[in-house]
Amino acid sequence: MKTVVISILGTALDRRGSKRNRWSKWRPTISMCQQEDLIIDRLELLIDARSQSLADIVTEDIQETSPETEVRQHIVDFTQPWDFESVYSTLLDFSRSYNFKPDRENYLIHITTGTHVAQICLYLLTETRHLPGKLIQTSPPSKDSNSTGEYQLIDLDLSKYDQIASRFKKEHEEGTTYLKGGINTLNATFNRMIEHLEQVSIRSEEPILLMGPTGAGKSQLAQRVYQLRKHRGKLMGELVTVNCATLRGESAMSALFGHKKGAFTGANHERPGLLSQANGGLLFLDEIGELGLDEQAMLLRAIEDKQFLPLGADKEVSSDFQLISGTNRDLLEAVNKGHFREDLLTRIDLWTYTLPSLRERIEDLAPNIDYEIEKYAKKTNSQISFNKTAREKYLSFGHSQQGIWSGNFRDLNASITRMATLTNGGRITSDIVDEEIVRLVNKWSQSIGKNSSPSLDITKYLNKNTIEQMDYYEQACFSVIIESCKKANSMAEAGRILFDKSRETKASNNDSHRVKQILTKYGISFAQIKNI
Amino acid sequence: MIIIDGSKGEGGGQIFRSSLTLAMCLGKSVRIENIRAGRKKPGLLRQHLTCLKAAQAICAADVSGADLGSQEVIFIPGALKPGEYHFAVGSAGSTTLVFQTIFPALAMLDESSELLFEGGTHNGMAPSYDFIRECFLPRMQNLGYCVDVDIEAYGFYPAGGGRWRARIHPKQDAPVFDLLERGVVLSQSAVVTQAKIPAHVARRELACIGRDWPLAPEQQHLRFVESRGPGNILSLRLQMQNISEVFESIGERGVSAERVAQNAMIQVQQYLASEAPVGEYLADQLLIPMALSQGGCFRTTAKSEHLVTNIAVIRQLMDVDISIEKLGSADYLVSLAV
Numbered sequence: 003m004k005t006v007v008i009s010i011l012g013t014a015l016d017r018r019g020s021k022r023n024r025w026s027k028w029r030p031t032i033s034m035c036q037q038e039d040l041i042i043d044r045l046e047l048l049i050d051a052r053s054q055s056l057a058d059i060v061t062e063d064i065q066e067t068s069p070e071t072e073v074r075q076h077i078v079d080f081t082q083p084w085d086f087e088s089v090y091s092t093l094l095d096f097s098r099s100y101n102f103k104p105d106r107e108n109y110l111i112h113i114t115t116g117t118h119v120a121q122i123c124l125y126l127l128t129e130t131r132h133l134p135g136k137l138i139q140t141s142p143p144s145k146d147s148n149s150t151g152e153y154q155l156i157d158l159d160l161s162k163y164d165q166i167a168s169r170f171k172k173e174h175e176e177g178t179t180y181l182k183g184g185i186n187t188l189n190a191t192f193n194r195m196i197e198h199l200e201q202v203s204i205r206s207e208e209p210i211l212l213m214g215p216t217g218a219g220k221s222q223l224a225q226r227v228y229q230l231r232k233h234r235g236k237l238m239g240e241l242v243t244v245n246c247a248t249l250r251g252e253s254a255m256s257a258l259f260g261h262k263k264g265a266f267t268g269a270n271h272e273r274p275g276l277l278s279q280a281n282g283g284l285l286f287l288d289e290i291g292e293l294g295l296d297e298q299a300m301l302l303r304a305i306e307d308k309q310f311l312p313l314g315a316d317k318e319v320s321s322d323f324q325l326i327s328g329t330n331r332d333l334l335e336a337v338n339k340g341h342f343r344e345d346l347l348t349r350i351d352l353w354t355y356t357l358p359s360l361r362e363r364i365e366d367l368a369p370n371i372d373y374e375i376e377k378y379a380k381k382t383n384s385q386i387s388f389n390k391t392a393r394e395k396y397l398s399f400g401h402s403q404q405g406i407w408s409g410n411f412r413d414l415n416a417s418i419t420r421m422a423t424l425t426n427g428g429r430i431t432s433d434i435v436d437e438e439i440v441r442l443v444n445k446w447s448q449s450i451g452k453n454s455s456p457s458l459d460i461t462k463y464l465n466k467n468t469i470e471q472m473d474y475y476e477q478a479c480f481s482v483i484i485e486s487c488k489k490a491n492s493m494a495e496a497g498r499i500l501f502d503k504s505r506e507t508k509a510s511n512n513d514s515h516r517v518k519q520i521l522t523k524y525g526i527s528f529a530q531i532k533n534i
Numbered sequence: 535m536i537i538i539d540g541s542k543g544e545g546g547g548q549i550f551r552s553s554l555t556l557a558m559c560l561g562k563s564v565r566i567e568n569i570r571a572g573r574k575k576p577g578l579l580r581q582h583l584t585c586l587k588a589a590q591a592i593c594a595a596d597v598s599g600a601d602l603g604s605q606e607v608i609f610i611p612g613a614l615k616p617g618e619y620h621f622a623v624g625s626a627g628s629t630t631l632v633f634q635t636i637f638p639a640l641a642m643l644d645e646s647s648e649l650l651f652e653g654g655t656h657n658g659m660a661p662s663y664d665f666i667r668e669c670f671l672p673r674m675q676n677l678g679y680c681v682d683v684d685i686e687a688y689g690f691y692p693a694g695g696g697r698w699r700a701r702i703h704p705k706q707d708a709p710v711f712d713l714l715e716r717g718v719v720l721s722q723s724a725v726v727t728q729a730k731i732p733a734h735v736a737r738r739e740l741a742c743i744g745r746d747w748p749l750a751p752e753q754q755h756l757r758f759v760e761s762r763g764p765g766n767i768l769s770l771r772l773q774m775q776n777i778s779e780v781f782e783s784i785g786e787r788g789v790s791a792e793r794v795a796q797n798a799m800i801q802v803q804q805y806l807a808s809e810a811p812v813g814e815y816l817a818d819q820l821l822i823p824m825a826l827s828q829g830g831c832f833r834t835t836a837k838s839e840h841l842v843t844n845i846a847v848i849r850q851l852m853d854v855d856i857s858i859e860k861l862g863s864a865d866y867l868v869s870l871a872v
Contacts, residue, residue: 025692041583069653
């Protein structure tokens, strides 16, 4: 491998000493070629046409002191050495035109000469690998020393530096801990998701879509992403949180995009709107699936062009905001049904994260209990704790089949708040837990009852044990199957009702067969259904 | 393949160069390990690489590990070839060390060789050209080595730019080397060689010498020479019946002329305090040429690390008896029997 250095002729440093005294001065480019543990096979010397005579002296001195080194002069335009744009393009042009052979030559980029602007440009070009090498920095000898000074090589592949790498890692860990609200969560899927989100939050300003059931923590997460970005200097403005479900009709447009005075009856004052308020900051649109189609159209334009038209205005206003959307609905389905714009969806779901329900990461129940307790204690400035048996009882209930947690972390938050409020002297006892368990069981059975009400009673068709093992979704499907069979005169007819879309794409239809298969799975026949 | 542990003894560049010289002269392959182990910058430096490449050039050696920082070199010498060689060394290395590494090998051939060296000639870290010419080569003459040298330009550190030639003739038969007595002093002189530095520096050096060592005006020499860069070297010379000794001190930035003079004077005084003819620096340089000739003996003023190291290297590559016997406080008898 040959060693090739790319260096700007130092019109100040390489000129040091009058022509006669130059050997008593440290001249970086020459000293670099005299190092006892570095042989430079070729030096690419970038010079401005006005410095030709200096370049010739330097070239001659190098050839004399370092016969191994071939010096190639390149005339480049440094007429504005302190103008970033001009210097950068000059150096970029050089790097583009240079025929790098990284398999045969090692490149060192000398950053001690040239203006500071040039040094910064060399750094940037090296970091972006336009100049595929390491940096070399030379430094003068200590006072009165007769040596040729020192040099250091700097590899910008930072992963090679243990200290820096560990600091990056620490920062990354701090970021993820932050996004988790300081909760030491155990669920691997969730932790992986948060790690990913941490990197995306810091590196990207593109929209993020948070999906997940109510109470899974979407708005908390959005808020933490905001705080993290603000802490790292990625945004300056404020966090504007909007629940789209609360926006209805005419007022929705106005609330989001603002209006001019007199835009409609009652518009007595100008209103900037939430999008304008989020300028330079972050807009969190929760329940975005609830947004009306008109608002969706406006929002799409606001995201794409950072511009929108307030009600009654004749001129567009602009707002540059980062966006996080939240939804508990299947937006793809909403798109299919025509309730949600497909182009908007593709614009907001560049980074999509699905937050698991509490039930799906039940191992995180314990750390979240601790977190909620601490939060409550801080808020009320009191000492709250479980006694040991109480905590175990609550945890085992939470983990059991009964612990449905349909409202997810919102349920947990409310539950802890209730128990903490009821303590005497800040101790949550078994009695308090027992009472709370009753409350939760009631609440969840009601919600299940509510969910079950539209579908027909399936207990007549299946035994209790089987039903208990079935998801709510499966129960609903089953009730639809029963309903269809009731309506139909034959299995084939039931099949035509149940598979009305998919059967059309099949070459041959055996509708009765598909129905029979399902019924067999549940151990019930068409005739039996008809008879019940 | 003979394995040399480069970290032994002086543990620097000398053991490496001596191994190369003997490998070429004896036609033996060597593997030098742990080169400059434990040094701040371990492994081969540029000047060592220069010597290695020069050695490779004159004998078409098969070499592996010829890289900066390499701590292991395998050197398999081929056939020595006389002729004209040009070695551009640059300022970091020293032309004289390259010369000392290769001349014994070229002298073994039936034809003369003409070497041209470019780079440093007086850099303070290696014997100067003047030391080679005035002190080293006359003793080589006693051993049958016949080398004519001629300088065209001086090369000081850091500018370099020196240029000199050496014509190496086929080695003559010579008697057993014997240098036990100095003989009477025939002449003595102080020589300042200087370029691109104010003349008062050289005059102050001579004046300072004159205070400790009365020299007649004709024994004091100021040589203002042409050189690419600035430089100053003071050389004190004693010409005796059996030997000429040269003591040098290099002028450096930040070192006063008086200090430079003192450094040289101390060496002369130490030498004169002993009766041994061979000074510390010449002693280790004599050994390899002696071992390649009929052997012999000499008395020297010091048992230096370099001397001991060279003895060890020679013993590893040759079947010779070498002994050092202490005769006095600054008086050692070195005997080498082939």
